[in-house]
Amino acid sequence: MFDIWNRRYTGSKYKLSSWIEELIAENCKGSSFCDIFAGTGIISYTMLDKMKKIYINDFLYSNEVIYKAFFDQTSYDESLLLKYCQQFQDLSVNDISDNYISENFGGKFFSYSDAKKIGHIREVIESDRSKLSDKEFSILLASLLYSADKSANTVGHYDAYIKGHKISDTFTFDLITPYKTKKSQIFISREDANDFAKKLKCDIVYIDPPYNSRQYSRFYHILENITCWRKPELHGVALKPEPENMSDYCRNKAKVVFKGLINSLDCKFIVVSYNNTYESKSSSSKNKMTLEDIETALSARGEVKRFETSHNFFNAGKTDFNDHKELIFIVKVK
Structure with a gap:
């Protein structure tokens, strides 16, 4: 029998999920949660029975079917x-x-x-x-x-x-x-994150966008x-x-669409996951946004708290640098 984390997926947060869950519990308050680039769905899984409402969104057809299979009640x-x-x-x-x-x-x-x-x-x-x-x-x-x-x-x-x-x-x-959950209502969607954000009202929004030029649909x-x-x-x-x-997040306009997403969110807390692969030697692994781009967009909505941990990154063989970190930014929206 497969659990939701039993798949190979670039950028999977499975090994980081406990850390991310703890940061959200310590720094955010609310009863509704949105995983707007849900990917494997592992972060949504960690929120089961902790939130009254959970919104799970991703624009891949395969991920939508997977969410329905695991989470639909x-x-x-x-x-x-x-x-x-x-x-x-x-x-x-x-x-x-x-x-x-x-x-x-x-x-x-x-x-x-x-x-x-x-x-x-x-x-x-x-x-x-x-x-x-x-x-x-x-x-x-x-x-x-x-x-x-x-x-x-x-x-x-x-x-x-x-x-x-x-x-x-x-x-x-x-x-x-x-x-199975008795405490959480689950809402599953397959939409562009920026479009979905415009109609979302939610206490906590978790954002884990694509980092580089690798298109997930490809x-x-x-x-x-x-x-x-x-x-x-x-x-x-x-x-x-x-x-x-x-996805525009895998193109040079990434920081523009990211800023648009952040500005359109109607929520109390914004949680963003990102990493420092923008220093990679591989062109396809280089981030389309710098950490400064992210902090600038987030600081317009409130005070930014930054957390980091060491983490092994996805490597197809062309990327070679040390001190790789996963970062979490948390904003209490003004």
């Missing part, structure tokens, strides 16, 4: 899901046909056999959609995403696959573990592809579809 038929799980675990690769995943990603991002299974399972989930509730559909699809990610022939994202070796068959379908294009299941034409060595959901 609608009832579901657990015995039905276990039957599907057994069916998918009993699959024999010799009994299933080639499909979109095996034809495109087999022998590259997954072994050929694993890709056949992943594609077949996705087709079954889609064909049985009318028999499933939205919650059951989300659980099965999120479970497939987690199971596929665990077997992927990558370094943790899908910008490239590992070449020059035989890819082992490691795929096993397993279910995610949905979370980094996780295979998970997005499996989620949407439009079967688009693919391009290049990494077999990506046409660009979609491209």
